[in-house]
Amino acid sequence: MRTSIATVCLSGTLAEKLRAAADAGFDGVEIFEQDLTVSPHSPEQIRQRAADLGLSLDLFQPFRDLEGVEEEQFQANLRRLEAKFALMNRLGIDTILLCSNVGTAIIDDDELFATQLRRAGELAERHDVRIAYEALAWGRFVNDFEHAHRVVELADHPRVGTCLDTFHILSRGWSTDAVESIPADRIFFVQLADAPRLSMDVLSWSRHHRVFPGEGDFDLVKFMRHLARSGYDGPVSLEIFNDSFRKADVARTAVDGRRSLRWLEDRTWHALSDAGEAEAGQALDLVPLPDVAETEGLDFVGIATGRLGETMRVLHQLGFRLGGHHRSRPEYQVWIQGTVRIVIGDRGPTGAPTAITSLCFSTPDPAAAEARAHGLQAKPVPGERAAGVCAPDGTEVLFTGPAAGSVPEWLAEFGMAEDDLGDRSLITGVDHVNLAQPWQYYDETVLFYTSLMALEAQGQEEFPSPIGLIRNQIMRSANDRVRLLLSVAPEDGEQGDFLAAAYPEHIAFTTEDILAVARRARQRGLAFLPVPENYYDDLQARFELDPVFLAELRENDLLYDRDAHGEFLHFYTGTLGTMFFEVIERRGGFRGWGENNAPVRLAAQYRRIRDLERGVPQ
Structure with a gap:
């Protein structure tokens, strides 16, 4: 053409x-x-x-x-x-x-x-x-x-x-x-x-x-x-x-x-x-791209940090355990819980904020996925670390295929064996990953994931925060095994660094027993993002919850939403630099993202950052 x-x-x-x-x-x-x-x-x-x-x-x-x-x-x-x-x-x-x-x-x-x-x-x-x-x-x-x-x-x-x-x-x-x-x-x-x-x-x-x-x-x-x-x-x-x-x-x-x-x-x-x-x-001389089979899910999410101890502690509090260090690149370590894997890149004791750096998609044919990516002029990942390309915001998008044995090849590089993968876990998967986009790359990123991984751009949502109006683009794979939220980050300016921290990205995990996850995390000393009492008063006014259930929500800093199809319970950790973790339990057919509770979360994160600026103890 x-x-x-x-x-x-x-x-x-x-x-x-x-x-x-x-x-x-x-x-x-x-x-x-x-x-x-x-x-x-x-x-x-x-x-x-x-x-x-x-x-x-x-x-x-x-x-x-x-x-x-x-x-x-x-x-x-x-x-x-x-x-x-x-x-x-x-x-x-x-x-x-x-x-x-x-x-x-x-x-x-x-x-x-x-x-x-x-x-x-x-x-x-x-x-x-x-x-x-x-x-x-x-x-x-x-x-x-x-x-x-x-x-x-x-x-x-x-x-x-x-x-x-x-x-x-x-x-x-x-x-x-x-x-x-x-x-x-x-x-x-x-x-x-x-x-x-x-x-x-x-x-x-x-x-x-x-x-x-x-x-x-x-x-x-x-x-x-x-x-x-x-x-x-x-x-x-x-x-x-x-x-x-x-x-x-x-x-x-x-x-x-x-x-x-x-x-x-x-x-x-x-x-x-x-x-x-x-x-x-034929007149237009149309030529197709290499076909890519639908993604089977996220094999791992990569993060990098200059605050390794703090990040490891939060993962432990959520129930993750250290799986091992990479054989040839010891600065990388993998943390696992059931089938969920988080790869951490240690930036040394620099104090660099913890940030999401990569998404690894599991696909039946990684070579075809990479060929399609190059056909779409995606920038290759620097060096020879893995098959993959860079998204417009710099996030590395990697591809892995089916494991030849019981342990994926990449995971074996961390010294993992089959016996290391059989533990029962409370956290069962990655519900979604939220990536904040610079305003000038937002449309480009939507097209990137649509064209590269065949994710479907669905409805948009907007909600207020202390730093301005936030807009989310929901993206899902057709089989619903991969879900991304792309959020327009505030524009750069005199408060650029502050605004980036005030709207952090996050990884949301799924569970079938959020109360058990929350109680275990609290026992291990997790600092939950605090939820104000006013929120629970409003919750009761909207939903007329059972008083015992409402007390459990209050006690564990859990947030709640409900629609005609089901219920949604979730909690947030404190912010680690420019990211945090969320844990979600979906009951019934609830398909939302907790967007009704996002303003509560954003206000709490904003207050914490302002407190840090003022030297208020956390």
């Missing part, structure tokens, strides 16, 4: 954008007029630079407010358009994006629109270029792609076709079915954008909140299936207006964009194949 990206998607200078697009593997770029206007390089130099980088220059954009005007104004518009055609000749670009008129149209007449487009086409023919007419979702008289195509058909000129932009189509709720009925030779260009569903005016939504495919809520796979059936064989390009992208590192944004198109190409290929329509994708 030929891929392109609009320079407006990226931060930096035009030269930096071209380099980033080439390095990310795009075939071409769209030149946004402002990027050219502010560049110190001539059109000829830009043309040569793109050629040197192996990039085609696919589109010049945008040209605005041409049609639907009186003749005098139209003549002025044609003079302006011819100047752009001459510029395109210097750049070596053969197609211009013409947006439906928003600001100056005063005559609502399709015949007039078509006549004026035909005259523009005649001018384009003299310069050997083409016009791709696009219906803006907020166009004055033309605001849907089918209307734009009808105008193009009325214009009836070989140099005039249409541009399909998924944002302008899907933001208005238009069906994409009609895409496949447009003749392929009338589709001059295709632009893709995803977006979250928001309740706001379409213009503001478009200008600030577009995201790459797979990072929003639009059904782009369905659009691509219709596009494939049309026989279109041109570039598939990204046009993303996003405030975060314009501030983020240009190279990683370009890679994120290329990854999104690779993921969409794979999804489209599978959708067509599953429908028995694989031949429909």
Whole structure:
């Protein structure tokens, strides 16, 4: 599939954008007029630079407010358009994006629109270029792609076709079915954008909140299936207006964009194949990624710390035991409880905060998982420590396969034998892992786990905290064996370090007897995160709990929630640097995350950090 990206998607200078697009593997770029206007390089130099980088220059954009005007104004518009055609000749670009008129149209007449487009086409023919007419979702008289195509058909000129932009189509709720009925030779260009569903005016939504495919809520796979059936064989390009992208590192944004198109190409290929329509994708030259079997769960979670004694103590209090030290890298040790494994990397007595560093997914074919990851341009894990790649936030994502014997190969490196794995445990698994994301990497990370491990992005949730509004993205594997919560961390600033500590990440363990876990932990001296009395008063008002049960919750600093399907009990440890542990018991079919109790937890963690700042004993 030929891929392109609009320079407006990226931060930096035009030269930096071209380099980033080439390095990310795009075939071409769209030149946004402002990027050219502010560049110190001539059109000829830009043309040569793109050629040197192996990039085609696919589109010049945008040209605005041409049609639907009186003749005098139209003549002025044609003079302006011819100047752009001459510029395109210097750049070596053969197609211009013409947006439906928003600001100056005063005559609502399709015949007039078509006549004026035909005259523009005649001018384009003299310069050997083409016009791709696009219906803006907020166009004055033309605001849907089918209307734009009808105008193009009325214009009836070989140099005039249409541009399909998924944002302008899907933001208005238009069906994409009609895409496949447009003749392929009338589709001059295709632009893709995803977006979250928001309740706001379409213009503001478009200008600030577009995201790459797979990072929003639009059904782009369905659009691509219709596009494939049309026989279109041109570039598939990204046009993303996003405030975060314009501030983020240009190279990683370009890679994120290329990854999104690779993921969409794979999804489209599978959708067509599953429908028995694989031949429909031949014009677009769709190529699938290596298939990866569904993950069987988390084999281990890795953490690193400069406070080893403190971290070991908390794990012991939760019932974990030391399994062993790595044979060749003794700074690594594994702690186990039943089938749950935590690998600790000792950073020495540095006082460095304890933090989550890696997730190891168990998969039937680690080599295929790694091949898929590399196909999605994920950054390899440094060195030769394990098969895996780095997530956008730096978390290492590792892959292990089925154990050849009773003990996984990686675990045998810690000196573990079969007899070491048979202990009965109160903690039975990892319920979920919560990873805090820098705001500029949040959308990228959602796509990373969606495309790499086929995790499904489900509902989002928001709740208040002392440091601001927190937003969580829930992600699950289809078999529900892996669950991640991706949380937007507060923006960096003067309080950057404080804010990171005030919204720590965590590992949540499952149990079938949370009271037993809590009592054992308390006997071993665990410092629970304190729960205020006001919480229990509110709990009783909401649920009318049995007084004995409520007393047990109070005594053990347990939190509680309930819905129509079941109950949810959990407790939190104190914070270890930038992370903590949670223990959960799910009763019945409760599928939430304790989000109703999150504000209690965040307030308690905030108070503890403020107390530490003031030197208050813990």
